[in-house]
Amino acid sequence: xxxxxxxxxxxxxxxxxxxxxxxxxxxxxxxxxxxxxxxxxxxxxxxxxxxxxxxxxxxxxxxxxxxxxxxxxxxxxxxxxxxxxxxxxxxxxxxxxxxxxxxxxxxxxxxxxxxxxxxxxxxxxxxxxxxxxxxxxxxxxxxxxxxxxxxxxxxxxxxxxxxxxxxxxxxxxxxxxxxxxxxxxxxxxxxxxxxxxxxxxxxxxxxxxxxxxxxxxxxxxxxxxxxxx
Amino acid sequence: xxxxxxxxxxxxxxxxxxxxxxxxxxxxxxxxxxxxxxxxxxxxxxxxxxxxxxxxxxxxxxxxxxxxxxxxxxxxxxxxxxxxxxxxxxxxxxxxxxxxxxxxxxxxxxxxxxxxxxxxxxxxxxxxxxxxxxxxxxxxxxxxxxxxxxxxxxxxxxxxxxxxxxxxxxxxxxxxxxxxxxxxxxxxxxxxxxxxxxxxxxxxxxxxxxxxxxxxxxxxxxxxxxxxxxxxxxxxxxxxxxxxxxxxxxxxxxxxxxxxxxxxxxxxxxxxxxxxxxxxxxxxxxxxxxxxxxxxxxxxxx
Amino acid sequence: xxxxxxxxxxxxxxxxxxxxxxxxxxxxxxxxxxxxxxxxxxxxxxxxxxxxxxxxxxxxxxxxxxxxxxxxxxxxxxxxxxxxxxxxxxxxxxxxxxxxxxxxxxxxxxxxxxxxxxxxxxxxxxxxxxxxxxxxxxxxxxxxxxxxxxxxxxxxxxxxxxxxxxxxxxxxxxxxxxxxxxxxxxxxxxxxxxxxxxxxxxxxxxxxxxxxxxxxxxxxxxxxxxxxxxxxxxxxxxxxxxxxxxxxxxxxxxxxxxxxxxxxxxxxxxxxxxxxxxxxxxxxxxxxxxxxxxxxxxxxxxxxxxxxxxxxxxxxxxxxxxxxxxxxxxxxxxxxxxxxxxxxxxxxxxxxxxxxxxxxxxxxxxxxxxxxxxxxxxxxxxxxxxxxxxxxxxxxxxxxxxxxxxxxxxxxxxxxxxxxxxxxxxxxxxxxxxxxxxxxxxxxxxxxxxxxxx
Numbered sequence: 004x005x006x007x008x009x010x011x012x013x014x015x016x017x018x019x020x021x022x023x024x025x026x027x028x029x030x031x032x033x034x035x036x037x038x039x040x041x042x043x044x045x046x047x048x049x050x051x052x053x054x055x056x057x058x059x060x061x062x063x064x065x066x067x068x069x070x071x072x073x074x075x076x077x078x079x080x081x082x083x084x085x086x087x088x089x090x091x092x093x094x095x096x097x098x099x100x101x102x103x104x105x106x107x108x109x110x111x112x113x114x115x116x117x118x119x120x121x122x123x124x125x126x127x128x129x130x131x132x133x134x135x136x137x138x139x140x141x142x143x144x145x146x147x148x149x150x151x152x153x154x155x156x157x158x159x160x161x162x163x164x165x166x167x168x169x170x171x172x173x174x175x176x177x178x179x180x181x182x183x184x185x186x187x188x189x190x191x192x193x194x195x196x197x198x199x200x201x202x203x204x205x206x207x208x209x210x211x212x213x214x215x216x217x218x219x220x221x222x223x224x225x226x227x228x229x230x231x232x
Numbered sequence: 233x234x235x236x237x238x239x240x241x242x243x244x245x246x247x248x249x250x251x252x253x254x255x256x257x258x259x260x261x262x263x264x265x266x267x268x269x270x271x272x273x274x275x276x277x278x279x280x281x282x283x284x285x286x287x288x289x290x291x292x293x294x295x296x297x298x299x300x301x302x303x304x305x306x307x308x309x310x311x312x313x314x315x316x317x318x319x320x321x322x323x324x325x326x327x328x329x330x331x332x333x334x335x336x337x338x339x340x341x342x343x344x345x346x347x348x349x350x351x352x353x354x355x356x357x358x359x360x361x362x363x364x365x366x367x368x369x370x371x372x373x374x375x376x377x378x379x380x381x382x383x384x385x386x387x388x389x390x391x392x393x394x395x396x397x398x399x400x401x402x403x404x405x406x407x408x409x410x411x412x413x414x415x416x417x418x419x420x421x422x423x424x425x426x427x428x429x430x431x432x433x434x435x436x437x438x439x440x441x442x443x444x445x446x447x448x449x450x451x452x453x454x455x456x457x458x459x460x461x462x463x464x465x466x467x468x469x470x471x472x473x474x475x476x477x478x479x480x481x482x483x484x485x486x487x488x489x490x491x492x493x494x495x496x497x498x499x500x501x502x503x504x505x506x507x508x509x510x511x512x513x514x515x516x517x518x519x520x521x522x523x524x525x526x527x528x529x530x531x532x533x534x
Numbered sequence: 535x536x537x538x539x540x541x542x543x544x545x546x547x548x549x550x551x552x553x554x555x556x557x558x559x560x561x562x563x564x565x566x567x568x569x570x571x572x573x574x575x576x577x578x579x580x581x582x583x584x585x586x587x588x589x590x591x592x593x594x595x596x597x598x599x600x601x602x603x604x605x606x607x608x609x610x611x612x613x614x615x616x617x618x619x620x621x622x623x624x625x626x627x628x629x630x631x632x633x634x635x636x637x638x639x640x641x642x643x644x645x646x647x648x649x650x651x652x653x654x655x656x657x658x659x660x661x662x663x664x665x666x667x668x669x670x671x672x673x674x675x676x677x678x679x680x681x682x683x684x685x686x687x688x689x690x691x692x693x694x695x696x697x698x699x700x701x702x703x704x705x706x707x708x709x710x711x712x713x714x715x716x717x718x719x720x721x722x723x724x725x726x727x728x729x730x731x732x733x734x735x736x737x738x739x740x741x742x743x744x745x746x747x748x749x750x751x752x753x754x755x756x757x758x759x760x761x762x763x764x765x766x767x768x769x770x771x772x773x774x775x776x777x778x779x780x781x782x783x784x785x786x787x788x789x790x791x792x793x794x795x796x797x798x799x800x801x802x803x804x805x806x807x808x809x810x811x812x813x814x815x816x817x818x819x820x821x822x823x824x825x826x827x828x829x830x831x832x833x834x835x836x837x838x839x840x841x842x843x844x845x846x847x848x849x850x851x852x853x854x855x856x857x858x859x860x861x862x863x864x865x866x867x868x869x870x871x872x873x874x875x876x877x878x879x880x881x882x883x884x885x886x887x888x889x890x891x892x893x894x895x896x897x898x899x900x901x902x903x904x905x906x907x908x909x910x911x912x913x914x915x916x917x918x919x920x921x922x923x924x925x926x927x928x929x930x931x932x933x934x935x936x937x938x939x940x941x942x943x944x945x946x947x948x949x950x951x952x953x954x955x956x957x958x959x960x961x962x963x964x965x966x967x968x969x970x971x972x973x974x975x976x977x978x979x980x981x982x983x984x985x986x987x988x
Contacts, residue, residue: 041511061507061521063506063508064506082507098521101493118523120488121488121526139525139526140486140526
């Protein structure tokens with residue numbers, strides 16, 4: 004495996020991203036280490052190849068934004084919008100993640116070992132998110148598809164205006180958002196939890212989680228009124 | 233819309249390095265706030281009976297050549313307050329005996345274009361237009377000493393780019409506030425406060441928050457209660473960082489759209505809008521780094 | 535004895551209230567029936583100060599006109615010159631505004647692309663992603679990044695010619711989009727990752743940033759992702775235009791798009807359409823003032839939209855300082871919106887009965903939200919959408935855009951300009967005090983500019 008190191012204190016993110024946007028054939032199998040990230044924004048955005056990237060320190064906004072195929076590890080915390088709009092691949096935050104982690108992700112797996120801020124998984128469109136710690140308020144807001152596993156607690160208004168995404172929570176839920184409801188765990192939920200917890204390397208019992216999904220009462224404001232608008 | 237920074241040194245031995253540690257924090261927030269920058273630094277309090285005001289001369293015709301000694305002569309002749317000044321560029325800290333109000337009234341009458349920045353026994357305040365690096369160099373921020381500070385870089389939203397609209401804002405004595413975000417009801421707050429004798433100097437939304445909180449403190453609220461009333465009265469998006477002579481306090485609105493991150497070690501508590509501004513701090517790799525929760529009050533004692 | 539009522543009494547019996555006129559009564563009766571706000575399509579219907587309230591000072595003796603059709607008058611328009619390595623170069627300053635696949639059918643999106651390409655101008659995606667049809671048919675395609683991020687993905691970002699970060703829309707600044715269940719057919723649902731047939735409400739704020747300081751970082755992400763090649767537009771609904779334009783420039787926009795309150799929508803609450811935002815006429819001058827105050831005029835380009843209908847509207851927007859315009863509703867009308875007939879299989883068919891079924895008539899229809907567009911423009915219905923054939927639509931739209939461009943150059947030549955971008959505010963005067971105040975041009979026949987000259 005070819006290894007390369009980019010020092011962000013020398014030249015910033017531009018050369019790193021330019022390299023990571025190179026031909027997929029050349030990038031495949033490479034392992035890029037990013038040192039001195041020091042909270043820089045937009046590290047490793049728009050990746051489109053099965054390349055491995057390790058960010059050694061804290062990342063700023065949109066780390067691994069819109070990721071496809073790549074496997075990105077952040078040995079530190081991540082700023083706002085880590086792995087936003089991810090399509091596939093894996094992003095692993097070893098520390099905590101700020102607001103809007105995994106926002107609008109269509110696919111892939113986002114693992115956050117620590118806590119996540121507000122609006123984790125907002126507008127989720129099919130990705131999987133596993134949070135080792137707790138999530139802030141409005142997490143899973145308008146989440147359309149995909150799965151979220153929260154091993155700690157959830158803040159206010161969890162899963163407000165949910166569509167078809169499913170949220171699993173082990174700890175306390177401060178409050179559920181509009182149209183979100185607790186549902187019993189089924190066999191498929193146990194299977195999903197087992198798979199996701201294993202992928203995140205976490206040792207929780209799937210049976211200890213609660214399932215939150217849409218009550219679907221907001222899917223139509225008022226079906227009877229449609230014709231009289 | 234801006235960048236905020238705060239630094240509180242836990243060990244008195246470090247106080248000589250306050251400015252040096254802070255300048256890279258402020259410069260780290262340049263992209264969030266390229267228009268203007270400001271800083272309130274809290275020093276050991278002056279002995280009882282003494283006060284100081286920070287005054288800005290950048291709006292006068294003389295600017296940084298302002299004749300402070302003539303003003304001091306006139307002030308001391310008229311009020312006999314033993315005033316002395318420390319001058320840097322457009323800025324002077326004037327120390328004097330007795331109450332602040334007569335001195336402030338004198339300064340306003342003597343130099344209508346002089347701008348009063350702060351009043352108290354601990355606080356020195358600097359703010360000016362320019363990039364954070366330019367402002368830091370202009371006022372030699374790296375040489376500042378003290379126990380804690382509150383700093384700000386500004387990207388103006390609704391009100392103009394002028395030195396008086398830069399942050400921090402102050403009200404009363406030894407109180408200042410910086411803000412990242414945008415309030416949606418600053419004019420209503422202002423109209424509520426003005427009949428209570430509270431005067432505003434700018435149209436800036438942050439000034440409304442600052443004067444509201446200081447008003448509550450002056451009315452006898454604890455900082456905790458004042459902030460609680462702030463959550464009820466102030467609408468919009470905000471991260472506020474406040475300084476008093478002995479404390480730094482931080483709150484975020486319930487939506488917490490505007491970022492904040494804290495790094496704490498045995499030596500310091502450092503607060504910034506983004507980790508970029510904390511990255512250079514000594515031993516930050518081993519600091520406890522966390523994001524303050526919305527609607528929580530964080531208060532650190534100097 | 536006569537039982538006849540006095541004539542004055544008879545009229546009093548039938549006097550309509552100005553406050554509670556017939557449409558207000560309808561509004562209250564409807565609200566009391568449904569308990570829901572009204573939702574509809576298109577833009578503000580109320581009369582507003584508009585470009586019609588301005589006229590050009592054509593050349594005569596003090597200025598010399600150019601010969602129409604003979605002497606050259608350039609319409610070339612370049613957008614995104616500030617940071618992008620590959621700016622957008624257009625043959626005309628008239629572009630097609632962002633309208634979603636979902637609001638419009640795939641056929642319509644294809645027609646837009648074909649016509650825009652033939653005219654050398656750009657089209658824009660909307661809330662719902664990029665369709666293959668529109669990418670294929672559009673030489674220059676602007677890809678919107680919206681709060682909902684429906685169908686948004688990095689592959690399409692890379693395929694786009696420019697990216698437009700949408701903060702708001704003239705029809706509903708501060709509000710999110712809507713797409714009622716009738717229009718969420720299987721293809722739309724799949725592109726937006728939604729269950730079929732749900733009433734879809736979009737977010738009003740972006741999921742991962744708030745405010746200009748964050749927007750600067752978001753723009754940088756899009757630049758990094760596209761290796762700094764593509765122009766980044768920022769679109770705002772016209773409200774606090776002066777501040778918003780300044781902040782968009784601070785945040786790093788290459789192009790600012792300002793959409794006035796006459797701008798249309800596929801579906802929004804009527805209270806938004808009629809009561810939020812400022813008229814396009816007022817918005818242009820505020821936007822230009824912001825760019826001039828920052829010394830960014832010419833560096834950051836301005837696109838104006840919201841109720842632009844004619845070549846005269848375009849010329850006036852340019853004269854007031856816009857670099858280009860974007861048209862939405864006018865484009866739909868060129869495709870047959872509100873026509874009494876549609877063309878299918880080479881035959882004209884009457885659509886009157888379908889309008890009547892919606893409770894409306896050609897000329898009054900704003901029922902885009904129902905998905906039952908009688909002429910097949912704003913629908914996902916399998917039968918209705920066939921009523922708009924892409925080639926027919928493309929031909930009509932091309933004619934419309936061509937007419938507007940010709941009118942634009944005609945007016946520019948009449949003012950003595952060899953380039954439509956040389957039109958200036960001093961070429962205009964206002965017919966009403968309101969328009970003079972908003973556009974900051976003199977009232978016709980005077981030197982009086984309200985607020986400037988006494």
